[in-house]
Amino acid sequence: MRSLLLAAVLTLTACAQSSVKDDSLYRELGEQAGITRIVEGMLLNVAGDPRIVRHFENIDIERLRDKLVEHFCVDAGGPCTYTGDSLEESHKGLGLTPSDFNALVENLQKAMTAEGVAITAQNRLLARLAPQRGQVLDR
Template identity: 70%
Template sequence: MRRLLFPAVLVLLSACTSQPPQDDSLYRGLGERAGITRIVEGTLLNAVRNPRIAHHFQDIDIERLRDKLVEQICVEAGGPCEYTGDSMEESHKGQHLTRSDFNALVEDLIDAMDAEGVPVRQQNRLLARLAPMRGQIIER
């Protein structure tokens, strides 16, 4: 049975807009930009192999997606990055993603962080930083 982090599903129910953190301890805890890149690449590899959500990754520029996700997680973790992508609403417009789709990607992210040896405390911190985006992504 899959363990829930912080409980991940409950954290992802929030829909407020987050502000990047003031310190970089999470950024450092994720392995800085190189570690975040490995986490994002692992997440995307998991997602394209995940029969629940793989179809959402067809016909997209996966390299651009990787780069924008790295930027976004870097910013959310308090790193020295700038997010240059579209808003979450614009990026997901017309995709009609469900809670199940969103949760599947979160599970893929958790698996990627586990594979990179990211401590559960740091995983929970990142999930809490990303949780407010849920409302900007699903059912758009």
């Protein structure tokens, strides 16, 4: 009977632990304030990047900043909710290429480095963003 009870407790404990959200990347990025600084830095980098700046003309940059902060926060395991359009919808018809995507990633990396984000944390965020590449590029 004791071993059955112990097994039940261990099973319930394991289930409870597996439902706990891992927010370690969110914390490593500096939580909400850090992610906001990273996004703002990335957008400033983009503003000076002739390879991709044209894609950001005539858009509501404040709304873009807010949606990117939400998106990165969710991807990092933070306590946020993304309220924007789907990636497919928001990038539809823009004609984005792999080179455009790579340039944006470079600008994101520069912003994270400027914020002192460790390379391991940068790589973790990029690994979570990478699968979304196909939702952004025109096919």
